[in-house]
Amino acid sequence: MAEAVEYLDSQMQKEELNTTFMEWKYKSITYHQPFVVNNFFSDINALIKKHFSPHIVAEIHKQMCESVLYKCEKLSLEDANNFDNDQMDQKDELGSDQEEVNNIEDHYDYRQTYLKALLNSVSGKSIKEIWRITPYMIPSSYQHIVTFEDGTHMCTCLLLVSHGIICRHYFKLVVENSNALFHLLLMPTRWLQDDAWNHVDTIFNEPFIGTSSKKLK
Template sequence: MIKKGTNDLILKVVFTDSDPAMANAISLEFPDTIHCLCIFHIDLNLKKNLRNKLKSDEFKAFREEFFHCRNTLISTLFENRWEHLKLKYPSAGNYIRKQLDPLKYKWAVCYTNNQFTAGANSIQRVESLNHKIHDCVRSNSSLLTLVKEIQYVLDKKSEYARVEEYKDQIPIVGLATIPKAYFKSIEKVVSEFLMPAMVFLVCKQMQECFYYDSFKMDVAIIDSIIQEQTNTDYNEGMREDNYEVVKVHLTDIISKIGLDQILEIWRLVISCGTKTHYVILLVDGSHCCTCNLLITHEYLCRHFYKILRCSTQAKWHIGFIASRWYKDDIIDGNNDIWQQSPITLCINSNQEQNNDQYSMYKFDYIKQIHGAEFYNQNLREINCT
């Protein structure tokens, strides 16, 4: 049904529970699709299958160590902790080896943090909708009752959207004025290209960039910088759900891009806080950040907007934001986005912004991240019919 409705559009990432039949269907129908497991259902299954095998305190300790292991950013460290966990809890060993071990590439952060996920780690939104419908629909309910309930849910969503639209029309002074005041040229392009909901999210990142202090680091001491970031453990829930913690380790970033591609490294610390992130500027005009927003959400983060105002080497381009977030008329225009000129906000007196200066920037790393555009020609034709 999905393939028919999208004219064989390849799904990029799919989240499901650990149902073997579903996993088998995905591997057969969408062999190139990344299949991730819902962490909410993994937790439910831990409670269902191991709570009786382990004592109460032992199960609590096991669950904490499992999620500590699951949140590990470095794959080698994850594997060491995972082996230690299996040895420490022999009573859970059979379940771990049969149910969790073969699927660890689908739920461990170190293996899933290089994919677009829009910040998702579970299917709870769908489960929530199913729960609402299940509560009001019985075995003797009519189809009309089901339609009315679904329509009620849709009406509530529509009402929320209207309220948000009204709020956006109210003149306000404060953070909301930052994009026009400090990122005027970028805000103009963003408003032209992106869907309204995405304009709000992108401008929110611009606003929040002023919460951070930035420090330029010496690329020559990259090893010591990596060493400083070694302690990235997170034990307070799901790593993806915490807005401020590191989502990808510097070691992984550098292993993918190569040391020779690094132009500048910037350290960012939230004002009056201790949370630290790093932004790396690349020689091809691209960049990457340890918050990983560019990969998981496919738009630019607050840390980069801070550096954009500090470094003459930082470049902004509308192509950094994936085309999935563009307006329909922009997509239907079928224009080459990369023909747009990049924007620099921090310019020395000896610099001028011109097209010749930017002809050297290929943005290969960004193009590699986005891969094949999700809104392809087949889907455009379907959308127009």
């Protein structure tokens, strides 16, 4: 019984530390928010403020601001198919419990699916590009993004699937890769403002927006 109580107390301490870390993280990033949003995503920002509620816009801004913490690396389809490293249990990357507490950032970027599982779920002909997105500060942690010919994408963080918000990893790719574009309808229509269906044609006709200065291929 004593061991169970000790274990629960340890878990509660970790949860409290994680909550404190996330609060600090967002406060720190919010401080730089106007610079990141206005300098990298000004056109996208104007569009989302026009069609989404302030709450959803704020959530998107968080992802935009965190995107500057990552770097991108393009993978060939062959390299992606041969990539096995993310098949391991991600907890193994952390080691001891003490190391786990000291590296809460790793938990924040857990992969929610494997790259191979993602590739096996789609047609190879529909794939346009495959990218690895890695935090500058934690190179052992990474996500993979697969972009498709129809302009959609999937990230192994699955934030778009689980929360309906485009992730920081894709926003990083939008900045670095001119083939990665944003469109309102990449996100669920439930986030659109209440009067959206009164001008649905306008929404469908909104352009795909990019931020990269690199030449389109």
